[in-house]
Amino acid sequence: MAFNRIDRTAKQIVLTIQDYSLFAWRSFRNLFRPPIYWSDFLMQADIIGVGSLSIVVLSGISTGGVLALQSAATLSAFGATAVTGQFVSLTMIRELGPVLTGVMVSGRNASSMASELGSMVVTEQIDAMRALGVDPLRKLVTPRIFSSVAMLLFLTIIADACGILGGAGVTVFMNHQNGTQYFSMAWEHLRHPDIIQGLLKPIFFGYILGSIGCFYGLRTTGGTQGVGRSTIQAVVVASVLIIFVDFLITHVLLTLFG
Amino acid sequence: MNGALSTARPSSGLASEASPVVELRHVTIAFDGPPVLEDVSFTVAPGETRILLGPAGVGKSVLLKLINGLIMPDSGKVLLFGEDLASLKEEQLFPLRARTGMVFQEGALFDSLTVRDNVAYQLIQEETIPDQEIDRRVREALSFVGLEETFSLFPASLSGGMRRRVAIARALINNPELLLYDSPTGGLDPITSTNIIELIVKQRDVHRTPSMLVTHRLQDAFALCTHRFDTEKDSMIPLPKGITDPTTTFLMLEEGRLIFDGSLHELLHSENKFVREFLE
DSSP states (O other): OHHHHHHHHHHHHHHHHHHHHHHHHHHHHGGGSSOOOHHHHHHHHIIIIIHHHHHHHHHHHHHHHHHHHHHHHHHHTTTOGGGHHHHHHHHIIIIIHHHHHHHHHIIIIIHHHHHHHHHHHHTTHHHHHHHTTOOHIIIIIHHHHHHHHHHHHHHHHHHHHHHHHHHHHIIIIISOOOHHHHHHHHHHTOOHHHHHHHHHHHHHHHHHHHHHHHHHHHTOOSHHHHHHHHHHHHHHHHHHHHHHHHHHHHHHHHHHHO | OOSOOEESSOOTTHHHHSOOSEEEEEEEEESSSSEEEEEEEEEEOTTOEEEEEOOTTSSHHHHHHHHTTSSOOSEEEEEETTEEGGGSOHHHHHHHHHTEEEEOTTOOOOTTSOHHHHHTHHHHHHOOSOHHHHHHHHHHHHHHTTOGGGTTOOGGGSOHHHHHHHHHHHHHTTOOSEEEEESTTTTOOHHHHHHHHHHHHHIIIIIOOOEEEEESOHHHHHHHHHEEEETTTTEEEEOOTTEEOTTEEEEEEETTEEEEEEOHHHHHTOOOHHHHHHHO
């Protein structure tokens, strides 16, 4: 009995991964084959990018500030508070900027995509779209995924900048250190591999949050309760996958660049 | 109605004159359990209206989705406009679906779009038709269903009957070669139901579009068979007593199996126990 359950669950997981892989591949391929719905790209870019700006700015400033507070306390024990700027900028650009933005944006947008598409599934709007000769993957999924990729890149840059500014605020006004020293340390120790790492990650994270949100939305079954379930699954899976993929990318890039 | 029914025109040869618009051959489908449809075979000829009867849950809506390629059978063949749907990729199905119009059970209107954008959905996606032309065709389609005033409204502000009529307008705007109606009068009051049946009769008699209508309401099914559309009066009028529309025929499902395929006369004189119970 227990073996049967394990067997069934394992098959379900393999099937879900297979479905997701096909789904992600078809969505990617649609970007290069007409019809491409550019107006939907722009609309989604506005919803995802502009709509998420406030949470990204606020979380960026707070995270940078906390990093400066925590690091200054630890670094002062070694008489190294001067490197606070370097610590905050590297941590924000390489890790916290992309991951935090990815998780925050996925909390806001993967959930909204899953619930929106899920509601369309349960009210037969997706079937109606297919019956009208329009491919929901092209019309709804591809614009959402690639708007997520493009917007997450810009949002990450904004989060990085806000984090460094937040750290500067705490360093100058709360820790009473020199602002020029903070910024020169933040700038001087920044290398190209750090920037590459910081800008490569949001591309993957954007793809993950967009595709997972749409994937779970379109798999919705079981009415309004099912919509709620899909929304939770989308946020949980997207967030966990972002953190896991972050580990993989970091490992690969550190191996490549040292 | 019993006994003395005859058809207004000879109905024989409808299917034989031209190849069928829809053909199902031994179709079976199941969803995690016993088959929903089992060994179902029938055709829809050009100009023919087929009414699919049966109680709730026998697979009527599933059958319509199979015809449109929205789902695929486990076994058997579905041919739409002569094309075997199972042999086509999803991308190849979209142009075929664009040639059909489908009215869903609850309308399935896009709730974030206005009535204008809902009705014009197919035309807007083509991206080649000017806005003025789209507006003109939307107004024409809305006028066909008597809802010109809803042009700028959102579906949420319409009644259930109005939503169904907008769904019919959306299905008709691209002059489909086949119409699929999924319980278009389900859950509506008798007056609104009659209005919708009148629209279906109008489409059948004015444009001669072949169609498949799913319903469990006998009064609607019989009204379709015993009325015609008078273009001069712009309304549905009853056919002379004992005369039925020859292009309108019936199918009946019982637990996923097709148990009846024939005219109203044959339906009313069927010896099948389930058919008799359903009619009574």
